[in-house]
Amino acid sequence: MFFTEVDKEPADVEVTDVLEFITAQRSPLFEGKVVRISDGESGLSASTIKRRLSSVSGFFSYLVMIGERESNPVPKGLATRRSRRGQGSLVPLIRTPRLLPKILEPVEVDALIAALRRWRDRAMVEAMVLGGLRRCEVLGLRLEDLRPGESRVFVSQGKGGHQRLVPVSPRFFRSVAAYLASERPGESTTQQLFVVLKGPRRGQPLSEDGLDEIVRYTRDRIGLSHGTCHELRHTCLTRLREAGMALEAIQAQAGHRSIETTRIYLHLSNEWLADEYARAISLIDIPVFAAVVQ
Numbered sequence: 582m583f584f585t586e587v588d589k590e591p592a593d594v595e596v597t598d599v600l601e602f603i604t605a606q607r608s609p610l611f612e613g614k615v616v617r618i619s620d621g622e623s624g625l626s627a628s629t630i631k632r633r634l635s636s637v638s639g640f641f642s643y644l645v646m647i648g649e650r651e652s653n654p655v656p657k658g659l660a661t662r663r664s665r666r667g668q669g670s671l672v673p674l675i676r677t678p679r680l681l682p683k684i685l686e687p688v689e690v691d692a693l694i695a696a697l698r699r700w701r702d703r704a705m706v707e708a709m710v711l712g713g714l715r716r717c718e719v720l721g722l723r724l725e726d727l728r729p730g731e732s733r734v735f736v737s738q739g740k741g742g743h744q745r746l747v748p749v750s751p752r753f754f755r756s757v758a759a760y761l762a763s764e765r766p767g768e769s770t771t772q773q774l775f776v777v778l779k780g781p782r783r784g785q786p787l788s789e790d791g792l793d794e795i796v797r798y799t800r801d802r803i804g805l806s807h808g809t810c811h812e813l814r815h816t817c818l819t820r821l822r823e824a825g826m827a828l829e830a831i832q833a834q835a836g837h838r839s840i841e842t843t844r845i846y847l848h849l850s851n852e853w854l855a856d857e858y859a860r861a862i863s864l865i866d867i868p869v870f871a872a873v874v875q
Contacts, residue, residue, distance in 0.1 A: 594641070607625065685813070693800065697799055701764055702799070710817050713821070714736065715740060718738060718739055718836075720786065721738030721773075722773070724774055728746075732749060733746055747834050766784040771786055796809065828843055828846070
C-alpha cells in the first residue's frame with residue numbers, strides 16, 4: 582500500500598515521502614460523495630491510517646536492524662513549540678478520536694438476559710453487565726473465587742495480571758447457584774467456574790469464542806443491533822457512574838490501572854447530564870437570585 586503511493590526504493594524514502602503518504606490517505610474517497618456517519622469525513626479513518634503507518638514504521642525498523650538503512654523515515658511525532666525551559670515535546674502524527682463506549686438501554690439488557698436459555702449464560706452476562714467484569718475475567722473465574730456471603734468475587738486473572746476483589750449483584754450469585762445445581766456437569770474436574778455443557782468438550786472450560794457465540798446468537802435472535810461482551814461491561818460502568826458512584830470506586834471496580842482510563846465515564850448520556858445540570862442549577866439560582874434582590 583505504501584509503495585503504491587510512494588514510487589521509490591525503500592532505501593530512498595525520506596520523511597517528506599511519509600508525510601505525503603499520510604496526506605494521500607486522508608484524501609476523500611469516491612470524489613467525496615461518501616462520508617462516514619461518525620465524523621462526517623470522506624477519507625480513511627484516523628485509526629486505519631494509524632495502523633497502516635505502524636506497519637510502514639515496522640518495515641523500516643526492520644531495514645534499520647539488518648543494516649539496509651541508517652534510520653527510520655517514519656517520525657515518532659511532530660515537534661511542538663519549546664517551552665521556557667527549553668524543552669519541546671512530540672504530538673502524534675495521527676490523532677485518533679477517543680470514542681465514547683456504546684451502552685445498552687435497561688430494556689435491552691432485560692430482553693437479552695430473558696432470552697438466555699441457560700443459567701450459565703445468564704450468570705456470565707450478569708457478571709459483565711452487573712459487575713463490570715471483562716470477558717477474560719468472567720471465563721477466568723474459579724469455583725474458589727466466589728464469595729456469595731459477601732456478594733463479591735475474586736478476580737485472579739485481571740488484565741495485565743492484576744488481581745482484585747469486587748462486589749457483584751446478588752442476582753449473579755442466584756444464577757450461579759442455579760447453574761451449579763442443575764447444569765454444570767458433575768464429572769467436570771476443572772476448577773474453572775464456567776464450562777462447556779454439551780459435545781466432546783463437555784466439562785472443559787468455556788472459551789472466549791464460545792462466550793462470544795452465546796451472546797451474538799442471543800442478540801441476533803431478539804433483534805438487538807449491538808451488545809458485545811465489551812459493551813455489556815461498558816454498560817455496567819456507565820450506569821454505575823450515572824447512579825453517582827465515585828470515579829475512584831469505578832476505577833477499582835473496573836480494574837483500571839490509571840484513573841485517566843476511567844475518566845471516559847465522565848461523558849455520559851445526554852439525558853443524565855441534562856437532569857444533573859437542571860438539579861444543580863436550581864440550587865445555584867436560588868441564592869444568586871436572592872443576592873440580586875437584596
